[in-house]
Amino acid sequence: xxxxxxxxxxxxxxxxxxxxxxxxxxxxxxxxxxxxxxxxxxxxxxxxxxxxxxxxxxxxxxxxxxxxxxxxxxxxxxxxxxxxxxxxxxxxxxxxxxxxxxxxxxxxxxxxxxxxxxxxxxxxxxxxxxxxxxxxxxxxxxxxxxxxxxxxxxxxxxxxxxxxxxxxxxxxxxxxxxxxxxxxxxxxxxxxxxxxxxxxxxxxxxxxxxxxxxxxxxxxxxxxxxxxxxxxxxxxxxxxxxxxxxxxxxxxxxxxxxxxxxxxxxxxxxxxxxxxxxxxxxxxxxxxxxxxxxxxxxxxxxxxxxxxxxxxxxxxxxxxxxxxxxxxxxxxxxxxxxxxxxxxxxxxxxxxxxxxxxxxxxxxxxxxxxxxxxxxxxxxxxxxxxxxxxxxxxxxxxxxxxxxxxxxxxxxxxxxxxxxxxxxxxxxxxxxxxxxxxxxxxxxxxxxxxxxxxxxxxxxxxxxxxxxxxxxxxxxxxxxxxxxxxxxxxxxxxxxxxxxxxxxxxxxxxxxxxxxxxxxxxxxxxxxxxxxxxxxxxxxxxxxxxxxxxxxxxxxxxxxxxxxxxxxxxxxxxxxxxxxxxxxxxxxxxxxxxxxxxxxxxxxxxxxxxxxxxxxxxxxxxxxxxxxxxxxxxxxxxxxxxxxxxxxxxxxxxxxxxxxxx
Numbered sequence: 001x002x003x004x005x006x007x008x009x010x011x012x013x014x015x016x017x018x019x020x021x022x023x024x025x026x027x028x029x030x031x032x033x034x035x036x037x038x039x040x041x042x043x044x045x046x047x048x049x050x051x052x053x054x055x056x057x058x059x060x061x062x063x064x065x066x067x068x069x070x071x072x073x074x075x076x077x078x079x080x081x082x083x084x085x086x087x088x089x090x091x092x093x094x095x096x097x098x099x100x101x102x103x104x105x106x107x108x109x110x111x112x113x114x115x116x117x118x119x120x121x122x123x124x125x126x127x128x129x130x131x132x133x134x135x136x137x138x139x140x141x142x143x144x145x146x147x148x149x150x151x152x153x154x155x156x157x158x159x160x161x162x163x164x165x166x167x168x169x170x171x172x173x174x175x176x177x178x179x180x181x182x183x184x185x186x187x188x189x190x191x192x193x194x195x196x197x198x199x200x201x202x203x204x205x206x207x208x209x210x211x212x213x214x215x216x217x218x219x220x221x222x223x224x225x226x227x228x229x230x231x232x233x234x235x236x237x238x239x240x241x242x243x244x245x246x247x248x249x250x251x252x253x254x255x256x257x258x259x260x261x262x263x264x265x266x267x268x269x270x271x272x273x274x275x276x277x278x279x280x281x282x283x284x285x286x287x288x289x290x291x292x293x294x295x296x297x298x299x300x301x302x303x304x305x306x307x308x309x310x311x312x313x314x315x316x317x318x319x320x321x322x323x324x325x326x327x328x329x330x331x332x333x334x335x336x337x338x339x340x341x342x343x344x345x346x347x348x349x350x351x352x353x354x355x356x357x358x359x360x361x362x363x364x365x366x367x368x369x370x371x372x373x374x375x376x377x378x379x380x381x382x383x384x385x386x387x388x389x390x391x392x393x394x395x396x397x398x399x400x401x402x403x404x405x406x407x408x409x410x411x412x413x414x415x416x417x418x419x420x421x422x423x424x425x426x427x428x429x430x431x432x433x434x435x436x437x438x439x440x441x442x443x444x445x446x447x448x449x450x451x452x453x454x455x456x457x458x459x460x461x462x463x464x465x466x467x468x469x470x471x472x473x474x475x476x477x478x479x480x481x482x483x484x485x486x487x488x489x490x491x492x493x494x495x496x497x498x499x500x501x502x503x504x505x506x507x508x509x510x511x512x513x514x515x516x517x518x519x520x521x522x523x524x525x526x527x528x529x530x531x532x533x534x535x536x537x538x539x540x541x542x543x544x545x546x547x548x549x550x551x552x553x554x555x556x557x558x559x560x561x562x563x564x565x566x567x568x569x570x571x572x573x574x575x576x577x578x579x580x581x582x583x584x585x586x587x588x589x590x591x592x593x594x595x596x597x598x599x600x601x602x603x604x605x606x607x608x609x610x611x612x613x614x615x616x617x618x619x620x621x622x623x624x625x626x627x628x629x630x631x632x633x634x635x636x637x638x639x640x641x642x643x644x645x646x647x648x649x650x651x652x653x654x655x656x657x658x659x660x661x662x
Contacts (some may be wrong), residue, residue, distance in 0.1 A: 014114065015043060015044050015046065015114075016044075017114075018043075018110055018111075018113070018114035019040055019043060019044075019053075021106070021107075021109075021110035021113070021114075022053055022055075022107055022110045022111070023036065023053075024106060024107075024110070025106045026055075026057070026105060026106045026107045027055045027056065027057070027106075027107050028056050028057060028058040029053075029054045029055055029056040029063075031056075031058075032056070035054055035137060036053075036054055038141060039051075039052050039053050039054060039141070039144075040053075042144050042148070045148075047148060048070075048071035048073070048074055049071075049074075049144055049147045049148045050067050050068060050069050050070075050071075050074070050078055050081070050143070050144065050147065051066075051067070051068040051070065052065060052066070052067050052068075052140045052141070052143070052144055053065070053066045053068070054066075054137065055107060061128065062125075063125065063126075063128075063133050064123050064124065064125045065123070065124045065125070065136060065137065065140055066107075066111070066121060066122070066123055066124075067082060067121070067122040067123075067124060067140065068111060068115060068119060068120075068121050069119065069120040069121070069122070070115050070119050070120075072189045072190075072191075074147070075120050075185070075186075075189040076185070076186035076189050076190070078120060078122070079096040079097075079122070079182050079185075081143055081147065082096050082122060082124065082140075082143070083096055083484055084143075084484075085139045085140065085142055085143035085146075086124065086136055086139040086140060086143070087483065087484065087524070090126055090132065090135045090136040090139045091124055091125070091126065091136065096122055096124075096178075096182070097122070097178050097181045097182060097185075098120040098121055098122060098181070098185050099121055099122065099123050101117060101119075101121055103117075108121075118188065120185050120189070124136065124140070159186075161187070161190060161192045161193070162409060163405075163409060164183060164186055164187050164190065165187065165409070166408070166409030166410065166411070166412070167183050167442065167444035167445070168180055168183045168184060168187065168201060168444075169374070169410075169412035169413075170411050170412040170415070170444050170445070170447070170448045171183055171443075171444045171447060172204065172205060172208050172412065172617075173411075173412035173413075173415040173416045173448070173451070173618065173619075174412075174415055174444075174447035174448050174450065174451040174618055174643070174644060175447070175451075175616050175617045175618030175619075175620075175641060175642075175643055175644040175648075176443070176444060176447045176642050176643060177209060177617060177640035177641065177642050178640070178642040179443050179444050179447060179642055180205055180444075181205075182443075183444060184201055184202070184205065187201065195220065196220075196223070196224055196227055196229070199218065199220045199221075199224045200224070200229055200230065200233045200375075202218065203215060203218070203221075203224070203229075203233050203236045203237065204232065204233065204236055206218075206236070206240075207235075207236035207239055207240065207622055208617055208620075208622070208625075209615075209617060209625065209640060210243075210615070210617075210620075210622055210624075210625025210626040210627075210628060210629045211629060212239070212240035212241075212243040212244045212626050212629065212630065213240075213244055213629075215236065215237070215240045216237075216240050216241070216244060216269075221237070221269065222267070222269055222270060225237065225269055225270045225271065225272070226270050230375035230376050231275075231279055231280075231375070231376040231377060231378075232375060232376060232377045233375075234272045234275065234284075235279075235280050235281065235284045235377075236622075237269070237271070238271070238272070238280065238283065238284035238287045238288070239281075239283045239284050239622045239623075239626065240626070241262070241265070241269075241271070241287050242283035242284065242286050242287050242626075243283065243622070243626035243627065243629075243630050244630065245258075245261050245262055245265060246258045246261065246262060246286060246287060246290060247599075247627070247630060249261055250286070250290075250317050250319065250320070253317075253319045255290065255293060255319060255320060255323045258290050259290050259291075259293060259294035262287065262290055262291060262294065263294060271287070271291075273287075273288060273291040273292075274300075275288060276303070277289060277292075277300070277303070277304050277307060278303075278307040278310055281311075281315065281621075281622075281623075282311045282312070282314075282315025282316045282598075282623065283315070283622060283623055283626075285304075285311060285315075285316060286316055286317065286320060288300075288304075289301075289304055289316070289320050289324070290320070292304065293320070293323055293324065293327065296327065298327070298328065301324050301327060301328060302328065304324065305321075305324060305325075305328070308321065314598050315598065315623065353369050353370070353372075353373050353378070354382060355382055355383070355388065356379075356382065356385050356388040356391075356392050357388060357391050357392055357395060359373060359379065359413075360392060360395055360396065360407060361395065363406055363407055363409075363410050364399065364403045364406055364407065366406065370410065373413075374410060374412075374413055379413060379417060380417075384417075384422060385414065385417045385418060385422065385424050385427065386418075386422055386423055386424050389424040389425065389426050389427050390426060392424070392426075392427045393424075393426035393427045393429075393430050396427065396430040396431070396434075397430055399434075401438060404434045404438060405438065407431075407434070408431070408434065408435060408438070408440055408445075411431060411435075411448050411452070412448070414427065414428070414431065414452070415448065415451045415452070415455070415618075415619075416619070418455050419619045420570040420571065420618075420619040421458075422455070423455065423458060423459035424455070424459075425456055425459035425461055425465065428452045428453075428455045428456040428459075429456055429465065429468075429469065431452050432449060432452050432453060432456065432469065432472065433472060435448070435449050435452075436449075436472045436473070436475075436476045439479065441476070441479055441480045443485065443488070446480060446485060446488045447488065447642075447643055447644075450488060450491055450492060450495070450643065450644070450645060451618060451644065453469070453473070453492065453495060454495055454499075454571075454644070454645075456469060457469075457495060457499035457500070458499070460500055461502075462502065463502040463503055466501075466502050466503060466506070467503055467506050470496075470503075470506050470507065470509075470510040471506070471510075473492065473510055473513075473514075474509060474510045474513040474514075477489075477510075477513040477514050477517070478513075478517070481513070481514050481515075481517045481518070482517050482518070482521070483518065483521045483524045483525065486518055486525060486529055486647075487529075487642065487643060487645075487647045487648050487651050488643060488645075488647075488648070489514050489515070489517075489518060489647075490518075490529065490532055490533060490536065490645070490646070490647030491643055491644070491645025491646065491647045491648055492514055492645070493511050493514050493515055493533075493536045493540065494532070494536060494574075494577060494645055494646040494647060495645060496510065496511055496540060497536065497539050497540060497577075498573040498574075498577065504541070507540065508540055508541050508542060511536065511537075511540040511542050512542050512543075512544075515533060515536065515537065515542055515544060516544065518533060519533070519544045519546065522546055522547060523547070526651070526654070527548060527556060527585075528557070528581070528585065528650055528651060528654045529647070529651070530546045530547065530548065531546075531581065531584070531585060532581055532646070532647055532650060533546050534546040535581070556585075557582070557585040557586035557589065557654065557657065558585060558586050560586055560588055560589065560657060560661065561588060561661075562588045562589075562590070563588070563589060563590070563611040563612065563657070563660065564589075564590045564591075564592065564609050564610050564611050564612075565582065565589055565590070565591050565592070565610060565611065565612045565613075565614065565653060565656075565657065566592045566593070566594065566606050566607060566609075566610035566612070566613045566614065566628075567579060567582075567591065567592070567593045567594075567614050567649060567653065568593070568594050568595070568613070568614065568615045568616065568620070568624070568625075568628060569593075569595060569615075569616035569618075569620075569641075569644065569649060570595050570597070570616075570618070570619050570620055571595070571616070571618075571644060572595050573646075574616065574644065574645060574646050574649055575593040575594075575595060575649075576593075577646040578646045578649040578650045578653065579591045579593055581646070581650050582650065582653055589657070592606040592609070592610065594606055594624075596624055597620075597621050597623065597624055598621070598623040598624060598627070599623060599624065599627030599631075603624070603627060603628065603631075604627070604631045607627075607628045607631040607632050607636075608631055608632070608633060610632065610633070610636055611633075611635075611636060611637065611660055612636070612637045612638075612639070612653070612656040612657055612660050613628060613632055613636055613637070613638045613639070613656070614638075614639055614640075614641065614649060614652050614653045614656055615628065615638065615639070615640050615641065615652075616640075616641040616643075616644050616648065616649050616652075617640060617641075618643075618644035619644075637656050637657075637659050637660040638656070639652045639653070639655055639656035639659070640652060
């Protein structure tokens, strides 16, 4: 694309045709040439500076700004640039994520025609206030002007691919929905992964979000399945099939109908129906069990009965086991497991990894078996990490900085392994200390840091352990606490409230260090953020007074008509705090909460009745998130928290409610 020299590249021959199409049907912005001409001129230069173009629909008075990042070197930095120049001050929402361009939309079709369908494109809005819209245009124009003057050769500050992959996994594990999308965009821009490996990342993300129908609609899915993907990718596909194809007939106890639905799936997919069921969780195993019942595979059914204790009673419908027993003629005793057998569809290791100490040792050594463990999720069959907390922490404490960077890339495994109730205080403390020492403070790192802090605090640490942790957070806060990370900062402060506190003075000092940078820039916060910050200061004895925010004055929760909101998280304290804040800000909102790990009658009713559903996906199971998505109404607005604390959930709720009424 653009030249590597410092001067501007020659304009593309079809730029005028693109601009004519962009400002054609579906876009009335060209009726206001003073608002468009400067942006058109920048688009004609084509020097790698992000293209910014306004769109206005006169019939609906909807005004948006399109930011097109077509320079692969600069593309990963564009979300940060948008936030830096426009951010929450001028943008209606803080999430900056590339959109999926719609070829049926004439304006977006013009972008596809000129730049291609995979170019990172962001749609930014300032709402309906004309002054806010003008401010947003000016802020993005300043961004363009600044970027166009950059020393081109110094922008290549990209992270290694391995680090990006680690951050992607960590963002998913820590519940960072928006962050994982941004990192995926960076991975695509960087290159180095095959199309199949990129598809694996998409599939894992859609599975985590419970978007079963979207996962099964991926055009590349048949090819991916034919290439023997990792176990966790195969499980994601089976999970989606269970939720979309089998859930309804199994709910009414009709195993025959479930088998027919699976057999007659459209489009037909090359599913791993002969895999060993014990490789998978309940939903994926249910698909394999239905398939074995349908084809009357007695060997597979005997093995399944022998592994029955691997799944809790609520994960696999009892009607399936009854059907299996009927086919076999009687309840079978446990079947012997074949020692040394490799899972179907996977290659045997030279020497298979077992145990957490061996895992971290291989991570430090760069042994490829560690990556295999992560992709296949075989760590789930090991004894709990809690049991190896001491030997693992002893190994970690002796690592060099370089070795620590390798370990930090697999922090997602620790977060997933400890889940919503596990504790490993020494291991989590070592990981937290290393992250702060090594300045691992990207947004993904901060989400992981919060998750590890929550894990550590639920272990009821001693006073000295508590003080050491908070001293580290307080000392580092100046490096990362600010408006751009306000949701994470508020999550940390809120966790200090709900966790046991053996030293209130240290807690107050830490809370002040976290909240004071926000207080200095409080006019850039939303009213929901300032309201929560004021409550936290009151609860933590922090002497800061907060003003009512004016940034979102055109939308307040107090003015919304009656509606129902479902908040979902596995953290009951987070649910209670978020619900309390929402109720304080609007008595018209009817709030339901759920922390169910699987689909239940109560969860179904709540999902069906909700106008807005807000999901925190950290440690959430596909069984619950997929169930919620499958039972939500057609007009229901579903949003995801970019994090797992109260502030993240509350911010997502406000966004979902606002979007619902637009």
